Amino acid sequence: MAYFGKFYLDKEKDIIVELELTDGGMSYILRTPNHAKGNLITNLANLCSLPLSKGDDGLKVIRGEVPCYVDERNREVYVLRLADTKVANIYPDGEIERKAYIPAISKTLMSQTKDYRLDVKKTLVKTYIRREYKFRTDFHTHMSANLDADLLIAIGVYHQIRYPLYYIKKLKLRCTDGQRQRLEEARREAVKRFENCGLSGKYLTRKIDDNTFINFADFILNNLENAAFNIPKIRASLTILKDGQAVFTNLEKVYLYRYVFTKGVISDEKIELKNYRDIPDADIISAIGQMILDDESPEYKGLSLFQNKLLWIARCAKKRGVSYLEISDTSLAKPEAAAHTLAQAHDVLPKVERETGVTIRFLAALRRIPLTIVRDKAGALEDTQRQLCVIRAIAADPYVAGSDIVGEEINDIRDLRAVIEELVKIASEHREFVIRIHAGENDGLRDNVANSLECVREALAEGQPMPRLRIGHGLYTANLRSAKGRQLIDSLRENLVVLEFQLTSNVRLNNLSSLENHPIRQYLRGGVFCVQGTDGGALYGTDSIDEQLALERLLDLSYDDMCAMKHAEEVVRETSMHDYTEKTKAFDKLLNGSDVEKYLNEKIAEAVPEKAAIVIAPQKLDSAECLSGQIREIPTDKVPVVVLGGSFNSNRHATRVKEPMLELLRELTDRLDPERFCFVIGNRLTGYERELLNLTGGRFEVFAIVPTRITAAEASRLKKSGVGVRVSIEPTRMGLYKSFAYEIFKRRPSVVIALDGNSAGANTIQEAKNGKREARIFVNRRARILCEKARAIQGYVSFIEDKNSAEAILRDAQRVWEKMI
Template sequence: MTYFTFFFLDNEKDIVINLYKDLDRLYYVLKTPNHTSGNLIRNLAKTCKLPLSQDEDGKFIIKGEIPCYVGALGEEVYLFKLGDVEIATIYPDGRILQKAQVPAIAKTLMSQTKNYKLDMSKTLFTTYIPKQLKFRADLHTHMNGNLPADILIALGIYHQIRYPLYYVKKLDLQLTQEQWIKVNAQREKVARQFVTSQLKGKYLDRKINDNTFINFADLILHNLDNAEMNIVKIRGSLGIIRDGQAVFTNLEKVYLYRYVFCKGKESEEKIFLSNVSQIPDADVRTALLQMLKDKENPDYCNNTIFQDKLLWIARGYKKQGVEYAEISDTTLVKKYESIEMLRQVHEVMPRIYRETGVMIRFLAAMRRIPLTIIKDAVTPADYLEQNLEVLKATALDPYVAGCDFVGEEINDIITLKPVFKEIAKICQKDPTFVIRIHAGENDSLKDNIAHSIQCVRDSLSKGQQMPRIRLGHGLYTYSLKSKKGRAVLKELKENNVVLEFQITSNVRLNNLNSLDKHPLKEYLKQGIKCVQGTDGAALYGTSSIDEQLSLEKLLGLSQEELSLMKEAESYIIEKSRQAYSDKKEAFARLVKNKDFEDVLLDKMHAVKISGGAKSKAGKLDANTELKDIVQEITWDRFPVVLLGGSFNTENRATRVREEATRELDELMDFLNPEEVCFVIGHKLSGYEKYLIDHNTKGFRIYSVVPALLTEKEIDKLRKAGVFIRVSTEAEGMGIYKSFNYEIFERRPSAVVAFDGNSAAANLIQEAKNGKGQSAIWVWSHCKNLRQKAQSLQGYVYLFDEENGLVSLIKKLINDTIVASNN
């Protein structure tokens, strides 16, 4: 057999179909090279009812022959099917007409379980949508999550960006000997700048490597022998994890990898862009060749990286049939960066619109909580006031459609109510200004949808009309049949609020584990306006088309329901286009012959919001107040993480059940305090309190606490006799990230979960994803966590009165011993 060609069954290039010819017969070999667990290909084979084989390296593959057919005109074609789904028509000259693929949701769910339960109709989608129902907008997306990895890689080569040595080493990229000599010589120079640094060890190495760079074009074009594998590794770093669901921590890390390209700086030493036609990846090569053609186009020849990013975002939307998008971006609330961004937008967007017909506008994004993943970044206490100062000016620009509150939903939006008073003043001057709030993305804060509307309504001046409000995600509130749920429906309807749904990001970020609980159909039935977004499609391996197909196929939307969404979207597009035209005229009158920058700077007036950030009021620094009992988790004992009190909805208390405490008693009786320690959250309630009160054997107990605590919480922790680990997160529902860093990524562990909401589900997912390997047990009577456990079948064990925790632990130990002996 001779190699013929290949194609991919998914957007992220994880499922590859290699084609081979033997005379006139065509054969296929399906592989999943980026997935190490084997779950994806096993579940795909099971769903399609196909046998698994192994290649020469012992990796699972699916292989078979593709039948040849002769058409009415005598032409030969090969029709490739999986199960009953026609995947592609393959022509003898190598052309491939692909008709179906695996959506990102199905791929994620197949990857993380040993018992995938969705059927073929929800696993392989035909990629066709009736024209009259096709959505034409992306109303919920984020600037640096839009572009596919291949386009970012091509942009990195074209603009010859600086690529940090830290990422070269982190991704284990292969350089030539000459490249290593050059980059190490540069590293020595950089290291000399840090001789007086207070940093030591790995922290100093990280700092030096972060500031040592290789020209990205050099890395790829002068290293073609390693280019294919290097591109695969870099591509993988630009999307969230593949072998299962991610959590918000993973998303933040991916953004850091993407910033290298999206906010890239060009290398001082440029190279001639030769060998472009030899780049092994066809998509990177094709995009780069087009960029070189654009260099000859007077419309784009002087484009910055940001302007090229906009151009390629618009081109991507055009291919997907999207004609209007609103992109959320935090740059628009930064003083000088926002002015430079808008200057570049005004310069290039008319040209982009002429080519693509796609209108791009922006939402100025403010973080609901400070970003903590960038270790050296210091967020000023008055950052929201600074954001509002800038927003008052940038809101005047016609390309700015409104504002957005972004970030992980781990605080009640009501704590930011003073901010809305200032935004309401902007809306009073500009009734077209959109207020978008990320709300209802997880189940920890079920009041956030109602509180979002309340924040806006209570901030209006007397007689002021309700502004245009959109809520991003809207997955979780109280049951729509309950009194609170009916009240939410009434508020949504009366205030003409639009809900935005992004099903792929919900699944891939661990916020949706059961598709049958999705509320979209009920909202549409109740007359609520609903639209679709992508949430930054490239991050999640999706697209506008895939999102619509996923909504239709996975949630069972009818044509009537899709028509309702299409109608709501069309209304927004029409109103937004009109708003742009009106604001464009007003902005032209404002600027006249003045300098663009001077006009906007003049409109930036200092803002003082009453009460500041209420969430921090009356809170003390945990590191300072508890420093005498802060202690690293001991390495001579095996950590058992106990969930059952600290990881609930803020206002929900854990109900301690007698049958569950018996399981905990047996566990404490079974374990040896000389070999095991417990790690809990900060509330010391529910089963955490039971553990502390019944710790007769003297187990070491560590409590992971947020960076800010009330005096009452500090006093409670001191009296409990626990040791303290302080998280970098200020909010209690964010401390699951510290469990990951302190335990799951570093060492073996166990998790015993009795109760919890999304924060507990995130912690369980982190434990499953972690490098240290963790055994996880979940109390089957906790409905929320049972759903999470079922989505991780084969990795998480359910226990209850009949299937006791200790007996399951003993069985796992025995099975492990038997497996190791064999």
């Protein structure tokens, strides 16, 4: 056998097809090495009726033959088909034409279940789009999520960024002996710097390792013997969770891995890049080579890392036929960063547009809640007033299209009414200013889309026209067939609100497990403008073409549906380009020949106050303070039984206790051993949680995980109950699933009994499935949202039918206890 080549059936290089020439022709081996659980390849083999075998690494593989054909021009061509779908034409000269691929959505759903239900046509998708409705924009994307992992690795090597020891240890990367010795020396210096920082234990270790660096180019190029091992691990760390749907916790972690590259700090000590062609990845080699050539040209010589990102974002957009992007960027709302960021854009983007024909603009982004994974900032509310003043100061810049409210949707948008009011004031001064709000991504907050529109309308000054409002996601609302839903459609259409849809990120972030009830067709047929975005496609293993194919094929959109989206896109794009042209002329007059950065810094200095003066959420009590007497650790010698039913709903859905489920809880509390098991619930103590407390009668330890801020009524209930308390790092109830993961699923085996809930419950179930320790999961078949999630991870959950399911729960609970001891 002789190695011929390889290609991938997905964008993330997870599904690898390796080709070999044999005496009789050509064979292939299909591998999925980044999916150790084996669900992905097992489901694919079942779908295509192909046999599985074991590879040299012990993981499952698919082997087969690739038949050879002779075409009408007497050329030989090998044609690979899977399930009667042509996947690739392979020519003897080495050319490989991929004809079909597996979308990130299908790959995700295949990887997390043992019972995959989508058919072949929605799994192996032909890569063709009708010309008349090919999309040419990406209105919804994020700065640090645009570039795929190989390009980030190439940028890291070319710019020679600092790479932290923490990630080398976390990803279990391999160093040379010399590199290890240098890292140990650098770490000893870091220990000295942080010996009086006030941290201890694992927090101090993390701080030290985060501040111990190696030049990334050195790590790769002077360590080529380990590059084939290290690069796939680094690549995997830069995209969302592989073996199934992720939750926002995973997204936060991926962003931190990406920030090392996207916000990279250049190393003090540089090396020569002579041997970059020896990197074992052709895409990385090609990108580094082009960056070296760029630096030799007068247009791009001396590009900063940020400018190089913009250049490559535009090149990737051009490759996929996209000519206009709007990128959300939080740095544009920061007083210390906004002017410098925009000055760099002014310098490079005209050159980028001349080369690629791609226009890039920005939305200055405000976080609704800070990234909670950064523990030393977790409790800090951002200085929203200062950021709003920055946005007002830069709003005249032509590269600033408007603003965005980003982050996990775990709070009522009305909590941000004051923020929206300030943005509407900015729109009154700049008619073309876009207000985009992330809303409708969480099924527990179904009024957020309608309330976003209402908050904007309420904030309008007398005579002020409706600003350009866009809603990012718009997935969950009141039932669109109800009177309330029809009124919402009418309001969106009449106020010219644009909805942006990102199907892949919805699925991969556990906000959508079933494609059957997606609302886009109802919006389109109601005359609402709907456009596509990628949500930062590279992070989710997608791009604008893959996203459009997924929208069309997986949601079964018709020709008319696609043309309606194309029309909406064109209207928004043409308006945005007109705004850009007019703002450029006006801004040039404002500058009057002065330096962009100097001018913007002066405007920001004039606008930004020293102290914040805005309240962005209702005032609540500090949980740690008012419940201090009840805070205690969950015992490590007991199996936690997590009960979902009361705290995991939206405000619009109250748990109604049903007798069969009450009987089930009664059976469990009668027969479980209090010396071996404890119960863990949420903070509301309503529904099944309240019944559980009554049934335990003080015999079991019961713990409530509570948000950092709670109402007086919630505090009173918790005090009267006497439950143990664990205070989350999350400020709202909708984010508590992260703390269940941290306190339980990552640390100890458990049992989960999901009786009722919305998206917060579905996220808790997903975290239990994704956790490092075994979780036996039981889901009430009559809880619609939870049942939908359970079907998506079939094989990892059991359904609760009635009180008789108690026997299965007791049996599994006993097995978990026996394994624990």
